[in-house]
Amino acid sequence: MDNRMFYRSPMGELNLVIDLDEDTIIGIGFSSHQAITEPVTDYEQEIYRQLDAYFRGELKEFDLAFFATGTVFQLMVWEELMKVPYGQTISYGELAKRVGMPKAARAVGSALSRNPVPILVPCHRVVGAKGQLTGFAGGIDVKQTLLNLEKQK
Numbered sequence: 001m002d003n004r005m006f007y008r009s010p011m012g013e014l015n016l017v018i019d020l021d022e023d024t025i026i027g028i029g030f031s032s033h034q035a036i037t038e039p040v041t042d043y044e045q046e047i048y049r050q051l052d053a054y055f056r057g058e059l060k061e062f063d064l065a066f067f068a069t070g071t072v073f074q075l076m077v078w079e080e081l082m083k084v085p086y087g088q089t090i091s092y093g094e095l096a097k098r099v100g101m102p103k104a105a106r107a108v109g110s111a112l113s114r115n116p117v118p119i120l121v122p123c124h125r126v127v128g129a130k131g132q133l134t135g136f137a138g139g140i141d142v143k144q145t146l147l148n149l150e151k152q153k
């Protein structure tokens with residue numbers, strides 16, 4: 001059974017989709033929903049605890065189960081992205097090189113745009129070749145906020 005929760009973050013509400021049968025996050029979206037929900041299950045409480053700690057700059061790596069479906073290429077990109085340390089960035093081109101497809105920067109961008117669990121799979125850490133901020137599901141302002149948060153700690 002899936003459950004939708006709304007968590008208030010420093011840059012607005014996050015829409016969390018949780019598989020309660022598996023205690024797994026299957027989606028994170030940026031929302032304008034107003035009703036923030038309170039965690040009920042132990043897993044939901046742990047999600048909130050870790051998100052709170054992340055947004056306070058105290059948590060650098062999540063320990064939450066999540067499930068992301070995608071193509072083989074998307075999964076390779078997301079897996080490689082998980083290796084980019086907190087507070088650091090990588091270019092689309094460099095990420096393409098790391099997955100063995102150095103000419104596939106645009107395809108990397110496309111894979112990142114389909115990331116179902118942003119923040120946990122930190123696509124906000126990917127920037128343009130010259131360090132410029134480019135596309136992000138939550139918007140450039142949210143991407144900048146996340147990068148600033150990670151650089152402060």
